[in-house]
Amino acid sequence: MNEPDLQALERRLHTLPPLLDVPQSLVAPSVQAAVAEADSPAATRPVPRRARGWSRRWSLAGVVAIAAAAAVAVTITVTSQSGGHPGFQRIATLTGAGNASGYVAVGRADGAVEPVVVSISQLDPAPGDQYYEIWFKTGGHDVPGVAFNAGANGATELHISAPTNTKWERCWITRQSIRDPGASTIVMRANPSQQST
Amino acid sequence: MALGFQPSPARPTARPQSVWDYTRLADADLLALVAEDRDQVAFEEFFSRYSRSVYSMMVRQLGDAGWADDVVQEAFISVWRFARTYRPERGAVVGWLYTIARNAGYAAARRRQAQWLVDAPDRADPSPTPEDETADKLEAFQLHVCIERLPQNEREIIELAYLKGMSQSEIAAELRMPLGTVKTRNRAALLHLAEILEQEEQS
Numbered sequence: 274m275n276e277p278d279l280q281a282l283e284r285r286l287h288t289l290p291p292l293l294d295v296p297q298s299l300v301a302p303s304v305q306a307a308v309a310e311a312d313s314p315a316a317t318r319p320v321p322r323r324a325r326g327w328s329r330r331w332s333l334a335g336v337v338a339i340a341a342a343a344a345v346a347v348t349i350t351v352t353s354q355s356g357g358h359p360g361f362q363r364i365a366t367l368t369g370a371g372n373a374s375g376y377v378a379v380g381r382a383d384g385a386v387e388p389v390v391v392s393i394s395q396l397d398p399a400p401g402d403q404y405y406e407i408w409f410k411t412g413g414h415d416v417p418g419v420a421f422n423a424g425a426n427g428a429t430e431l432h433i434s435a436p437t438n439t440k441w442e443r444c445w446i447t448r449q450s451i452r453d454p455g456a457s458t459i460v461m462r463a464n465p466s467q468q469s470t
Numbered sequence: 471m472a473l474g475f476q477p478s479p480a481r482p483t484a485r486p487q488s489v490w491d492y493t494r495l496a497d498a499d500l501l502a503l504v505a506e507d508r509d510q511v512a513f514e515e516f517f518s519r520y521s522r523s524v525y526s527m528m529v530r531q532l533g534d535a536g537w538a539d540d541v542v543q544e545a546f547i548s549v550w551r552f553a554r555t556y557r558p559e560r561g562a563v564v565g566w567l568y569t570i571a572r573n574a575g576y577a578a579a580r581r582r583q584a585q586w587l588v589d590a591p592d593r594a595d596p597s598p599t600p601e602d603e604t605a606d607k608l609e610a611f612q613l614h615v616c617i618e619r620l621p622q623n624e625r626e627i628i629e630l631a632y633l634k635g636m637s638q639s640e641i642a643a644e645l646r647m648p649l650g651t652v653k654t655r656n657r658a659a660l661l662h663l664a665e666i667l668e669q670e671e672q673s
Contacts, residue, residue, distance in 0.1 A: 274661065274664040274665075274668075278664065279660055279661070279664065282660060282663070282664055282667075283632065283660065285613070286613070286628065286631075286632035286633070287632050287635070289610055289613055289614070289632065289633055290526065290530055290610065290633070291526070291629070291633040291634055292522055292523065292526050292614050292617060292618070292629060292633060293522065293525055293526040293529055294522065295521045295522050295525045295542075296525075296535070296539060381646060437623075440621075440622055442622070443518065
């Protein structure tokens with residue numbers, strides 16, 4: 274694209290109204306409401322073959338392949354600390370089953386790596402044969418982060434050194450089965466946030 | 471919108487096996503999965519791609535964020551119901567979705583006995599005609615959609631610089647990065663956006 278075209282694009286962008294963040298309350302309910310309403314007996318469309326909510330199965334082989342392809346180094350520790358994180362920008366909130374909630378906060382990047390804190394509360398501890406795993410996007414790939422569990426009080430905090438520009442606003446947490454690695458259920462999802470910690 | 475009894479858009483040949491497979495599918499493939507399999511994961515992915523653009527459009531048109539919430543919900547219910555009516559040969563998904571969203575806005579306005587679009591002005595009036603306004607709104611919607619397709623770091627710069635009108639110095643302070651980096655990223659983001667727009671126009 275030549276310079277005049279770029280300048281024209283800039284002028285057009287200056288007149289464009291802002292993109293608004295979708296209210297957190299709208300994200301999941303609108304999907305669920307759409308499915309529920311459109312597939313109610315009164316609707317004209319056929320009933321879906323399955324109603325899985327957010328659950329989704331995938332193969333462990335796929336997980337490993339994607340993780341290897343992404344080839345990113347991620348260092349993660351899990352602690353039971355909580356509280357504010359000065360200097361960190363809260364970029365996403367997490368919502369999920371029951372009252373489970375949390376947030377993702379990102380600190381100042383150091384080159385290709387940035388510190389990230391994922392704080393979770395009111396997440397039921399996984400049963401003995403299950404565990405949680407956080408997933409995030411980087412370089413166009415979805416990468417499994419770390420396996421963890423919630424404490425007895427439902428709280429946990431993950432400290433991650435992640436690649437910069439990771440799309441945390443679209444991270445998600447799954448509950449996995451030790452006995453059946455291919456079985457997983459999404460239990461929490463991220464939504465963009467404008468808050469600061 | 472009439473449902474009709476037409477064949478639905480073609481399903482992607484390889485069925486997604488995992489969540490991330492959906493993130494790589496084209497919009498038309500997602501709609502095909504919604505139409506054929508009533509695939510909720512495909513629907514969620516479609517929603518995540520377009521909800522911000524549709525919501526922004528509704529708030530702007532209806533002037534009421536609470537009302538816009540409801541209408542956005544109705545628009546996506548229509549996507550779920552009418553995914554089968556999308557025809558790739560008739561144009562890109564963006565235009566199809568814009569029509570659905572606009573119709574949801576009209577329907578909502580009618581229910582409230584309000585006017586969504588202004589009455590046709592006197593021809594001597596130099597203000598834009600309803601057709602011009604519709605074209606402008608579609609173009610704005612398309613631009614928003616293309617901005618949403620940018621990577622996070624580029625989208626952030628474009629939104630702050632143009633949609634929120636911040637100076638590059640202000641952006642540098644906001645993002646805690648050197649001014650030179652802001653300028654470089656701004657330029658790269660613009661070029662990338664131009665490329666996405668060109669692809670969208672070709673589709």
